[in-house]
Amino acid sequence: MTWTRKHLLGLEGIGYDEVVTILDTTSRFREILDRSVKKVPTLRGITVVNLFFEASTRTRMSFELAEKRLSADVLNFSASSSSLKKGETLRDTARNIEAMKVDIVVMRHPSPGAPHFLTDHIDGSIINAGDGPHEHPTQALLDLFTMREHVADLRGKRVTIVGDILHSRVARSDIWGLKALGADVTLCGPNTFMPAEVEQLGVTVSHDIRDATVEADIVNILRIQRERQSGGFLPSLREYSALFGINAARLREMKPDVLIMHPGPINRGVEIAPDVADGDRSVILEQVTNGVAVRMAILYLLSMVRASKQVEEPDILAEVGA
Amino acid sequence: MSKILLRGMRLIDPATATDERIDLLIADGVVASRGVGIAVDEETRIVEIPEGVVAPGLVDMHVHLREPGGEQEETVESGTRAAVHGGITTLAAMPNTEPTIDTPAWVEYVRSRGKLTNVHPIAAITVGREGKTLAPLAELAEAGAVAFSDDGRSVADANVMRRALQYATMIGRVIIAHCEDQALVGSGTVNEGLASTRSGLSPIPAVAEETIVARDILLAKSAGARLHIAHVSTRGSVELVRRAKADGITVTCETCPHYFCLTDDDVRSYDTSTRVNPPLRSADDVEAIREGLRDGTIDAVASDHAPHSLEEKQVEFDAAPPGMVGMETLLPLTITHMVDTGILSLGKAIALMTIEPARALGIAAGTLETGAAADVVVFDPDGKVEVTADWFRSLSKNSPFIGSTLSGRVLMTIHNGEVVFEEDLGTAHGSSENHGKRAAESNELVVGV
Structure with missing residues (x-):
């Protein structure tokens, strides 16, 4: 051990x-x-x-x-x-x-x-x-455990984390854990949600949700806090949802066996559409x-x-x- | 009044371009004469330490003495005791006390309590440092305010800052700007960069400092005023000041030792002694600060001595107040990180802590020319300092340098011709020192008198 x-x-x-x-x-x-x-x-x-x-x-x-x-x-x-x-x-x-x-x-x-x-x-x-x-760390470990139950070996697998990376402890722990297991990590979200020099952690940054998810094996969607709008990070939750929200149309463009994850609690209709959260690619309750x-x-x-x-x-x- | 002969030691006085082994005679509180083989009478104390360097007493233009209102952290008395332990004989005290130093009575109060060193109060620019109404600058100057600053925060309203610069011009005093845009600082506690990303600590971007540096330089230019920028910490600020000086704008600036010997990577320990405003910056910024000191863009090294009690600092990182003590480590940090590394000559380093800050403040200090006040530091540039909490004479011990060994040991500090600090030479060094008469008669060494 x-x-x-x-x-x-x-x-x-x-x-x-x-x-x-x-x-x-x-x-x-x-x-x-x-x-x-x-x-x-x-x-x-x-x-x-x-x-x-x-x-x-x-x-x-x-x-x-x-x-x-x-x-x-x-x-x-x-x-x-x-x-x-x-x-x-x-x-x-x-x-x-x-x-x-x-x-x-x-x-x-x-x-x-x-x-x-x-x-x-x-x-x-x-x-x-x-x-x-x-x-x-325990959230990231449960994410890794859930991923590994579906994808035995994470080496070289593409994991995209979508949302407010700047304020997210889950994203930071996920990045370290995923890097330790050899996964390729992409972060996706608006520039105002990207921590400074985050690429130096060995991740790719994207501001295009389609680019960042079409080839992904796993998409981990972070909760968007409503106060980020008043904090000036976002013009509106509606615009965030339009640019980065994961809905059925976007899911259809992804790999058929993609895993949809979310650390919860979810804002239905903001970062994730209800039918995606409850759909067959979602492993949110397994998490x-x-x-x-x-x-x-x-x-x-x-x-x-x-x-x-x-x-x-x-x-x-x-x-x-x- | 006692007479002291500093005999045959290396005398560095940048103001008179002096760096040679000569005697310096102190009498009646002033530098009486300089030269080789000065004859003295038997009442004169002779100090002769082979490894000692004689320099003007240091001028620390950025100090927080915390009195009135913060006496559990520091007082004028304890602060000046710490100062002379660090070789400082002149200091400028910031007005962010409780209450704010914004009335002539408080200026007089602080000034009059300085005994071991010269204490020059800096008065607030605005009443209560609230950035709204100008403090009575002329009256404050009359009472002894050496300069004006709302240090701790910027004057947010550009129009108030412009009026202050215009008004100060009439009085002939410099405005010292703390440059941080509060909106850009937000709830930030550390420099924005890889270290903030890894630590999760809230970021303060370099541009929070630089926008105000740029603004205040332009305001000073438009007002025709003299501006001094406190604690410059970023590459962008150094470049702005360099350009302003090249354009003939009357701006000076200082940095602090922590901006050339620590980086933002040091905050990842979550050690609250590394929390300071502006925050510790990136390695690239440190490089720019060192270059700015070398090429003269930066005029002075000041401590930004900011005492905080253990109770205040033994908390979560983002709950801890910013600031670190610094007067006692000013000289050894500068020698260790700037001189021993070959970036600055010892003479240039001394100038940055003596005549240059004295000029920026417009005060008569920082030189050992004949007739000047006998404010002197004798130090051993190679002497080691083991920094421990007990070593500090400040009431507060909030230093990130505890545990480090530095070069540049202060052996003696003289203020107005009186010895105000003296190393216990019996334990520390093989140095010899003797009183003229007794040594002449018995050849006996009198150590540690």
Whole structure:
């Protein structure tokens, strides 16, 4: 097994072997989800806190489900119910969590680098569940897992990511993960949504949706936030939809076996037409199911690293004869 | 008043084109004489450090002392203590305090609290630095304001900036422009480029600085005013200033050490000590800054010393206030990155931190000509400085250079003829120093007096 990391902060710099280890481990957990009893004792005695400083429904639910199916003890902490609004700093929150002896922290935070900051203040393992526009590694891993279920070998396969790349943590993590597996990545969207010098990451940039998708094996469509219109990035969502939206007519011009993906939640009729989202090329709901399995795999791998480091500790319960 | 003879050391005084081993006698707070083999009486303290270089006390034209209002971060007293530790004897203090330095009383308050160095308050251009109403520039100048700046932000309204330039011309003071278009900066925290793309940190494009540099140069030209551009950080800004100077426009500019020794790649650690405005730029910009210093486009190296407490900086990157402390690392960073790399001569580097900023501000400082105030730094250009948090005398320790080893160690700082900082020579160096009389009688070394 090729996994020695204590934390999962991002996919930048991740190796081929590491990605394959995660995806192979995910396959084993994916099987569990099809059983009648979907719970295993893998993380019994392990405490996981879900630390969400930003509104999230599906990612938080997916992590919570993964943790519960692994029999972990789960704590939820979200900004609205926390002391953060009372002026407590992230550092103090971290120190309090540290004092509670939590093993694994899953964090969503609007500031890039916030989980990296946490690693300096917490002994536990940290899983980045999205840090601003920086990275969202478990989303990218579930994307890769879903792609690999349909396309066994991603080497040389054409993957096009469409939408607001600039503000997308999913796009950044997808790029690193796809590059690690040898895929050819094209980014498509208006210039105002392209991060500076993004070509230097080894991707192709296109502003023509037809050019970018006709030869693609996989098209991953990103959600367009409605506030981008007021932010001046777009003249209107209508114009975006006309230029870059994926509808049935555009789908017909693509390869017949193209995979249509979306990290959700979708804006029907903006970046994706309803009949495409619900159509037979769409794997959007498979992504959601696989998300739980990927998160189970990550929790498992990080807990194994922790366990291997704690193997020298004496068994306290044994000593007191419990 | 004490007399000091700096004997036989290399004296670098760019203002008088001096770079030779001669004596310098300080008496009555001024440079009394310079020459070879100056005779002294027994009351005179003799300082003779073989590796020491004698230069004018440094002039740091861009400092945030935080007083009034931010005394937990820095005060005039702590800031000047840090200054002399860095060899600085004259500094210009920015007005973005709480309250803003926009009244004669506050100018007088800050100026009068400077004891260890000259403290020249820079007053605000507009009331409250709000960019709307001109501050009482003539009264502020009368009270001792050396220049005017709304540093921390640009004067967004071009018409207000034009009026300020026109008005300052009458007073004979320079306007110092902080050049950043706030609309282009937006919520940005780091330079736009590969580093912002990889880190996900919000980008600030170089053009946010350059549009205002271009605007303010044109406004200064139209007003016939003297303009100084603070903390130039991009290739485009250097080129704009170069062209303006060639066109005969009266513009000067400064840069800061972090713009020639760090790049935007350094922010990818998410270390909040690397967050600064303008942001750390690309390697290509760093190259242009170095060239601008070499060819004289950039007139001065200033620290933009911006103290922040640990509490303020130990937060998420985008929640941290911009700025880093810099007075104490000004000389060693410039020597390490500009002189030791062969880009600047030591004399040119000294000029950029002494006579050139003094000229930009229009003040009498930065020279060791006979009769000048005895503001002197003695430093060892090869002496190593291990930068640690404890090494700083500033109240704040927000430096990205903690952990690095630099060349250029300040050994002694003299202000108005009095020793205001002295390295503990007994532990640091094999340097010798002696009082004339006792050494003459007993040949005994008196170290670390």
